[in-house]
Amino acid sequence: MGALGKPIILMVAMYVFIKFVLPNIPGSAPLPSSLIALYLLLTGSGIVIFQTLSKESKDAFWGPMQRFLTGENLGGLQALRYGVLILFPLLVGWQTYGSTAVSDLPPIESRTIHPAPPGEYTGLSNPVAKTPDNIMQGKGFYAAYCSPCHGGNFDGKGPAARGFVPAPANFADPTTIAMLQESYLFWRIKKGGVGLPIEGTPWKSAMPRWEVELPDEWIWKIIMGEYDGAHQSPRTWE
């Protein structure tokens, strides 16, 4: 069991780390099972690769498994072998059944985070001059219309944010509005959740369709205020 013991300990340690340690780091959260499976798969692959690099390590790693499975000189462990040979196919069958059987649970989500904007919105540039006054006005509009959900600190933690799944976008996160052009934000604010294209369905956005309440100029000013307040810059090509 020497050469097999270390890999088993490593796999268990990895699982414990991903499942129980990582989620408890401040600012973290539990990992979804898809990500846990991915990381364990990588760990397992690494073990197999390393243990099969030479004949000696391969024999030490694979030999006990082979002897166990073939029943060669197994002695008192024969019962365990039969148990594994019976239980393993049953486990695979149970997993297969579990993943294909009709269930009342909603399907696993693979949501499109950034649906593509319609052609008429691509390439639009902000027509409002970027002056301190306009930015300040934009922040004022933001405070009135956006901050209840997206937060006064632009961090997605407004007083109403708790009511939504998924949570409102955190603009201070460098992986949200900093990745997008201003024209994209203009489209999302103007058309809201109902304006998402087919690829974004079933859309999961409570974003109101602001075009019914706000003129375009205000929306452009809000965009400037958002970027400035969140200390981010829009994606540009110049």
Added chain:
Amino acid sequence: MSAIQQGVKTIQRALPAVNAQGAWLAGLLLAAGWFALPSIGMAAEGTAAGPTEYRDIPYIGARNIIWVVAQLHLLLAGFVLGVPIFAWLCEVIAWRGGEKRYDKLAKEFTKLLTSAYATTALFGGILLFLLVAFYPKLMNYLTDVFFPSFLLYCLLFLLETATLYLYWYGWDAMQEGRKKSLHVFLGFLLNFFALFIMIVPNAWATFQASPVVIAEGTAFERAWAATWNPTWWPINIHRLIANVVLGGYICGAYAGVRYLSVKSTEDREHYDWMGYVGNFIGVFGLLALPFAGYWLMREIYQYNQQMGITLMGGFLSWLFILQAMLIGVLFLGSNYYFWLGITYRIPGSEAKYRKAMLMMLVSLLLCLAVWMTPHSLVASIEEAQKMGGAHHPLLGVLGVMSAKMTVSNLMILITFMSFVMYWRAGKQDTAGWAAFGKAVMGAILALASIAVIVLGVWGYFVPAIVRINYFSTSQVLIVIFVILTITPLTALLLKSARTTTEMVWGSMPPRAGYSLVLNAVMVILLMTLMGYARSSSRVHWHVYGVMRDTSPYAYSPALGSASLIMAFCTFFFCILVAFIFWVATMGDKYKTAAGAGKGDLPHGIPAMAGGAPDKGPQG
């Protein structure tokens, strides 16, 4: 459509009647009827008012059949364009370095070209006929735009064919002196024409994604404007490198399969060495491929935000997680092969390099974990609620380009160092400056790795354009600098080094052969995946923003359905390549068998009819 249904019914009525004649006849008729159905459809639509825009084929669908044939044509074209580069490089190495085995290897692969070339042209012809038949409106439009380049393409094909024939059939006749130089020049010409054969149709395909249309001007001016579209050169470079990778890995897979099946020591040594060369050339191209891919994606994003988001953030973004997995397996497989080479071909090296291999493996896996972590995660409702959305609050930062670019650069560095380690194994430095040289190389590698990571982290805190234009480019330049510095330094060191352990060819375990085959399958799958991504990024447009797809197939197939077609294309391409290899080597096997038979007889006299050459001399 009613004519099609009528045709189906007619065949169905006819089937029971022929049942008595045997099932094979029924099958034959069914196949003939099925192939004839499009013509019924064509005739039916031809009677309608106005020009026909689309035709269809029952059960399979016009889009699917075009998809499969186009993908197979592209894969074969990649093989046919990649192998001459590979063969010519080997020939040059043999010509300049005097190692005859490289010449033999080059010839062995050039032999495949004649049959592979014909198969590629065959699929190209089928594709053209099908496109004209199923998508006449689109083909009319493209012909109108690209008419001059169609003529150029025909001319290039003639030149390429003539050069290929001269190159292959003149191989033995042009072996010595100036004739060899001429032969090498022919090889260069072959690749030169092949390059243009690739980039001319690339213009047609990239025009569909990023069209440049001018209303005025001559036919030539319009064709030239359409050709020089924003994604033309990025695709040209990307495909050129990808073809080298494909050629190298397919060579490796061929060697791997042969290595697993041959019996003699000489053959095992030869195919082991061939596998090494194939893997080396594949890796050599693979190191440059991510840079070209990044450039292509940048150009797409800059050309059209909608298309960029569809690919990288929209419904096609999941493809890039699959891509990361495939590339990850490819990197792991290539490195694994290098490491197996150190352990098995250079006896005694394992103890020396095992720790280094472990460190490289762990680093590669960490990089892969980052690369494969999506921005938005696959999660159940409960899991999403616990995370506060589809983003993980801590690991979500790994899902964006800054992280991906950093780890892909690091993986390239690691793979390059794997090769350097393999290169140095079994040799002892004797140069006086060896210690200093190694310290300099170590410092360059360490500083470069730190710089790549720092730029990657810093990339989160600067505007996107700074990251894209300066940071990502700097990361790439740093990696290129490392490769261009360490390679000559290592070569200089090894020039005076003493060989402590001779390389033992033919001693690799079977899993080395399997890993070579796995690498080739991964590359083919990658190409089919990216083929789907490139086509689907146009969504419901034949020519993006210019000509809308109004056929019943104006939707993007779901990833699951698409992956079935990708898997089929990969499988069928492997079968085709296996067939080409089998056909091309059939004569050699026969000659070898006949030669072995002759060798048993005194003075190579052919065995008499009815004689028994294995009985030995008669007393």
